[in-house]
Amino acid sequence: MVGVDVGGTKVAVLVVDAQRHVRGRTVVPPALTSPQRTLEGIAAAIRQALDVAGASLNEVAAIGIGIPGRVDPQSGVVRLAVNLNWREMPVGAWLSEELGVPCFLEKDVRAAALGVRLCNGGASAQNMVYVGIGTGIGAGVILNGELFHGAHGMAGEIGHMLVEPDGPLCQCGAQGCLEALAAGPAIARLAQQALESGQETRLRDYEQLTAESVYQAAEAGDAAAQAIADAVGHHLGRALQALVMIYDIEQVVLGGGVSRAGKAFLEPILRELERQRQQSALAREMLRLDMIELLPLNCDAGTWGAVAIAEQSLRNLRREKGGVNEISHFLPPLAEPFENRVSNLPEP
Amino acid sequence: MVGVDVGGTKVAVLVVDAQRHVRGRTVVPPALTSPQRTLEGIAAAIRQALDVAGASLNEVAAIGIGIPGRVDPQSGVVRLAVNLNWREMPVGAWLSEELGVPCFLEKDVRAAALGVRLCNGGASAQNMVYVGIGTGIGAGVILNGELFHGAHGMAGEIGHMLVEPDGPLCQCGAQGCLEALAAGPAIARLAQQALESGQETRLRDYEQLTAESVYQAAEAGDAAAQAIADAVGHHLGRALQALVMIYDIEQVVLGGGVSRAGKAFLEPILRELERQRQQSALAREMLRLDMIELLPLNCDAGTWGAVAIAEQSLRNLRREKGGVNEISHFLPPLAEPFENRVSNLPEP
Numbered sequence: 001m002v003g004v005d006v007g008g009t010k011v012a013v014l015v016v017d018a019q020r021h022v023r024g025r026t027v028v029p030p031a032l033t034s035p036q037r038t039l040e041g042i043a044a045a046i047r048q049a050l051d052v053a054g055a056s057l058n059e060v061a062a063i064g065i066g067i068p069g070r071v072d073p074q075s076g077v078v079r080l081a082v083n084l085n086w087r088e089m090p091v092g093a094w095l096s097e098e099l100g101v102p103c104f105l106e107k108d109v110r111a112a113a114l115g116v117r118l119c120n121g122g123a124s125a126q127n128m129v130y131v132g133i134g135t136g137i138g139a140g141v142i143l144n145g146e147l148f149h150g151a152h153g154m155a156g157e158i159g160h161m162l163v164e165p166d167g168p169l170c171q172c173g174a175q176g177c178l179e180a181l182a183a184g185p186a187i188a189r190l191a192q193q194a195l196e197s198g199q200e201t202r203l204r205d206y207e208q209l210t211a212e213s214v215y216q217a218a219e220a221g222d223a224a225a226q227a228i229a230d231a232v233g234h235h236l237g238r239a240l241q242a243l244v245m246i247y248d249i250e251q252v253v254l255g256g257g258v259s260r261a262g263k264a265f266l267e268p269i270l271r272e273l274e275r276q277r278q279q280s281a282l283a284r285e286m287l288r289l290d291m292i293e294l295l296p297l298n299c300d301a302g303t304w305g306a307v308a309i310a311e312q313s314l315r316n317l318r319r320e321k322g323g324v325n326e327i328s329h330f331l332p333p334l335a336e337p338f339e340n341r342v343s344n345l346p347e348p
Numbered sequence: 349m350v351g352v353d354v355g356g357t358k359v360a361v362l363v364v365d366a367q368r369h370v371r372g373r374t375v376v377p378p379a380l381t382s383p384q385r386t387l388e389g390i391a392a393a394i395r396q397a398l399d400v401a402g403a404s405l406n407e408v409a410a411i412g413i414g415i416p417g418r419v420d421p422q423s424g425v426v427r428l429a430v431n432l433n434w435r436e437m438p439v440g441a442w443l444s445e446e447l448g449v450p451c452f453l454e455k456d457v458r459a460a461a462l463g464v465r466l467c468n469g470g471a472s473a474q475n476m477v478y479v480g481i482g483t484g485i486g487a488g489v490i491l492n493g494e495l496f497h498g499a500h501g502m503a504g505e506i507g508h509m510l511v512e513p514d515g516p517l518c519q520c521g522a523q524g525c526l527e528a529l530a531a532g533p534a535i536a537r538l539a540q541q542a543l544e545s546g547q548e549t550r551l552r553d554y555e556q557l558t559a560e561s562v563y564q565a566a567e568a569g570d571a572a573a574q575a576i577a578d579a580v581g582h583h584l585g586r587a588l589q590a591l592v593m594i595y596d597i598e599q600v601v602l603g604g605g606v607s608r609a610g611k612a613f614l615e616p617i618l619r620e621l622e623r624q625r626q627q628s629a630l631a632r633e634m635l636r637l638d639m640i641e642l643l644p645l646n647c648d649a650g651t652w653g654a655v656a657i658a659e660q661s662l663r664n665l666r667r668e669k670g671g672v673n674e675i676s677h678f679l680p681p682l683a684e685p686f687e688n689r690v691s692n693l694p695e696p
Binding site: 125126127139143148149150151152153154155156157158160161162164165170172173174175238241242243245246247248249250276279280281282283286 | 473474475487491496497498499500501502503504505506508509510512513518520521522523586589590591593594595596597598624627628629630631634
């Protein structure tokens, strides 16, 4: 199986055998010069990863691909992926044709929700939410062990939940969306505002203000940065409360670029949840702090999730078609683990 | 089948035949003098409804019961129903034993979500939410055609979603819960505050201030009452936005005592949603105004939902047990419709 995680800044490919042992990995920047070039770049990245794995396309049973945008998994059409400049692109059909292997698509956060399970060794709950906090904010939801899509494939659009009446303007046009208060660009904007307010802050030392710099400064004790981290934690804590109250889930995994700040990112969220727990017995019952987890830094949920999508879609297809022959090949397992065989792995 | 809707102010019983034609109805006040008396009162109400229907208990295949509180449908135990003073009550087992008919329980708003389908003649969507706005606020959620319970049977606890930072204190101890801003008692409290503020308002003419009086006054053009209706619509509109963004549902049906105010209740909600639609293309796509409906006044979703619970639970039981004989009897259909036969129906 091959899993591909396509993002605005990188295309990551993971090749695994039928026992889910890693056979190869590769990470390349996306080719964004044109929508078609982006597609070709993905095909090239897949070929490159197979080279690393010492495998060929005709040994691959299926390819799963996580896409940052709106996807129709049935038709393989990407409805809208702003970062990739794709609109109504038949990505699944094109890649399947180009590579001669069935390619299955899913929205990236949904794939990642499944990926948590695979890279955590199967430890995730039957009812869980993966929340990706990066350039935007989105959630992949697993209910009763199955990915939940909603009536129009839009379930989990929590980035545009209104969390602050008359809050800052969001890209979508609304005011006070979670994304406009707690995603990476919002955090950078708050840092910029702190500078402009003339506050004494070590945020001035950074050439470029990002969410990462804010959390670094907060961890070093900078008051302005800590205030931003607290505000972000407050908003995310309230959004997680809504998610838990509405879905009644057992586990929330936080991933995405912003979450990589680790403790400095997580602790303000837990403080907001603890504040809610202090006030209400219902909150104490439903919002256990140990249900909130950071995605481990070594867990590449995106590509593992894409592998899960490939496996699952292939199973479904076989069930429908009754064991079609041309898609029945799997990569044979390696005699020795991939990690021993390949010395200089690209970063996952 | 028999469907029972148990509330803090009434116990409503509906008797239908195998073709779902109404055979009898009865509504009595609950007996609240003791937890056991409440149970006995429900059994008596069921017997009375069967008398009205000219039927006997041994013609009844199953009884479904909607309970305002936390229920474990599997064990038939009511964990907590504050209005009925029930805690860890084995309601299902007691009634099944007492009546000699299998009795199945469900949370009232969940049963009502199924009931909308039955009393609307099967017109409800595969993905829908029934929101009950009365003494409290709760939601019954149907996903892919099935009732959704969540990991701990708590899904749809939207009454305790935090919608206003530092908002009014809720019974649960938290501040700014939806229930503390938009349920019946909250609306009455806002009316009281309007009086105390010395505003010119016809709310003074009411002996008892209730949500009903507020909406009456609002409809008659009273500015203070309209301001309250607008505030409630604002909060409900934002909570519905979160529900839709998180679940991606196709239909929202609003029921419960407060919703019976009709247009005066619904229009401020639609105004808030229209405001959101004006701002954002995503909101225009996901929040169609025609997906928000009031439960028709003649639709008794509670008892019909309890009938649906009875049918569904019996089907599940049969599937598990492989056609147990003693629960296979159904009420035979009437030769003529119930409405023609019984002249003075109690109010549903």
